Amino acid sequence: MKFKKNITVILFLLSTIFGFSQTGSTKKLDKIIKRDYQIIECTISKISDKELEYSLPNESLQNVLNISQIARIDFSSGRSQTFDTSQNSNTPNNSSPVQTAANGEIKANTIAVLPIPYVNSDNQQGSEDMAKFAQNDLYNKLIDKSSNIFPLTVQDLRTTNSLLHKAGIDHNNIDDTPIEDLEKILGVDNIVAAKVSYTTATSTTSTGYNTGNVKISDNDKKAKVEDYSVANANTELHYYFTVYFDMYKNATKIYTQTRKPVFYFKDSWMDAVSYLLKRSPIYVKK
Template sequence: MKINKVIAVLVLLLVSVFSFAQGGKKLDKIIKRDYQIIECTIAKMSDKTVEYSLPGETLQISLDVSQIARIDFASGRSQTFDVSASNTSSNTTSNNSGQNVASADMKPNTIAVLPIPYVNADTQESSEDMAKFAQNDIYNKLIDKSANIFPLTVQDLRTTNSLLHKAGIDHTNIDETPIEDLEKILGVDNIVAAKVSYTIGSGTTATTYNSGNAKVSDNNKKVKTNDISTTTANTQVYYYYTVYFDMYKNATKIYSQTRKPFLAIKDSWMDSITYLLKRSPIYVKK
């Protein structure tokens, strides 16, 4: 029994010594943007690099701060690194006002749907609500047919509109911005750019209804007839659309069509969009 107790005490002492040796010195922790964690001793820091050495080594390693998300120091202090500002300044393009705006990271084989100007050709008035509705219509059509446009993926509308908003671009000035600038701003290599122009007309048709009421006189010899005529006017509104439809790849126009719907009804432009999409070079029948 005494021997067992001695052995147990020795084991505990060895474990304590080992733990002290391992944990006697706290290490700094570098958390990289790719989620890798480096336990080390930081020797020097600057605006551009962090120099550190690994446990048991004297060699100093240099790491660019753009790769670092956070450093947890052995003292308990933490420092977070935000390099968005430096990235923006080195990767910019100009908007319609000549101001520098950030360019998004390029995502190959990605297509963005621009806001669709929806313009009354007579008054030149543009509807913001219809511009968003038309953009959403094309976006949904592409999403529904994602298998037919493979390997292309469709950029989320929130991302597209947010990036355009930051650059000061909307449905009123989208046509004034070069496609190559739009591709840089949105970070895509494919773009759908369309426009819906329309005029409104009307026509009136008249329908007449006749009815007669017969009345017998008291002596049963004379018959009186009252003829009643009613005319009803119906006014029909007609929408005459022209849909302009363009596709770009790497700033080069690869498809351009103009189509007028066969029917002059309010939503007939949507049928033209479907027709043009299915005949575009990105669409493959399955």
């Protein structure tokens, strides 16, 4: 009886230790969302007016990040803190007044599509042509679904790009301009902003088969089989996309999502954009 009691105690202690280790291994982390859409999962140790200190999982080294680079922090406790991006000292328009739309007014229930940075994350190189193509694709999706986004009206793409050009803004620095300034420049109260990031990789598949030809020897009249192997190699280029999708109303972010397409084709990012648009708060199913 005493032996059974000891076994029970030992099993209880082991389950307690195992449960404690499991709890420790699933410790929730803080999440830093940077203005360039990078997400850092970490443990934040200190925050000041200018800097933030954090450590990565399983590391004791303290890293320092400038507050101006941060858009939002989602703490492990469940609390979120949003940072005023208009205070960023690196914005291109902070030294001069913001140029507003021609009439100086913001049209209610009007949405503008910003240029969409299309960036190879391996070398951080962007494509101007693809940025315009992606912007045009999203614009056309909104136009085609105009009845689903009523009462919003989509600002003409030429108007959007002309006003941005006059303000010195393009796909290279669009992320550095506060949304509040962009709304004033474009004269709209709604903005949809997206970014396409991608990497590429190649895969090779080989196919082969044997052909058997029968040959009869003149000397011994015996049949011999001569085999030949034929093989084809196909190399395919795969695209691994990440699409970042944000919507703003009166300078307030009302929707933010990230999606990786299911397929790896060159235009798979378009499927992800359609998916995110149809699940945004401005889209109403008919």
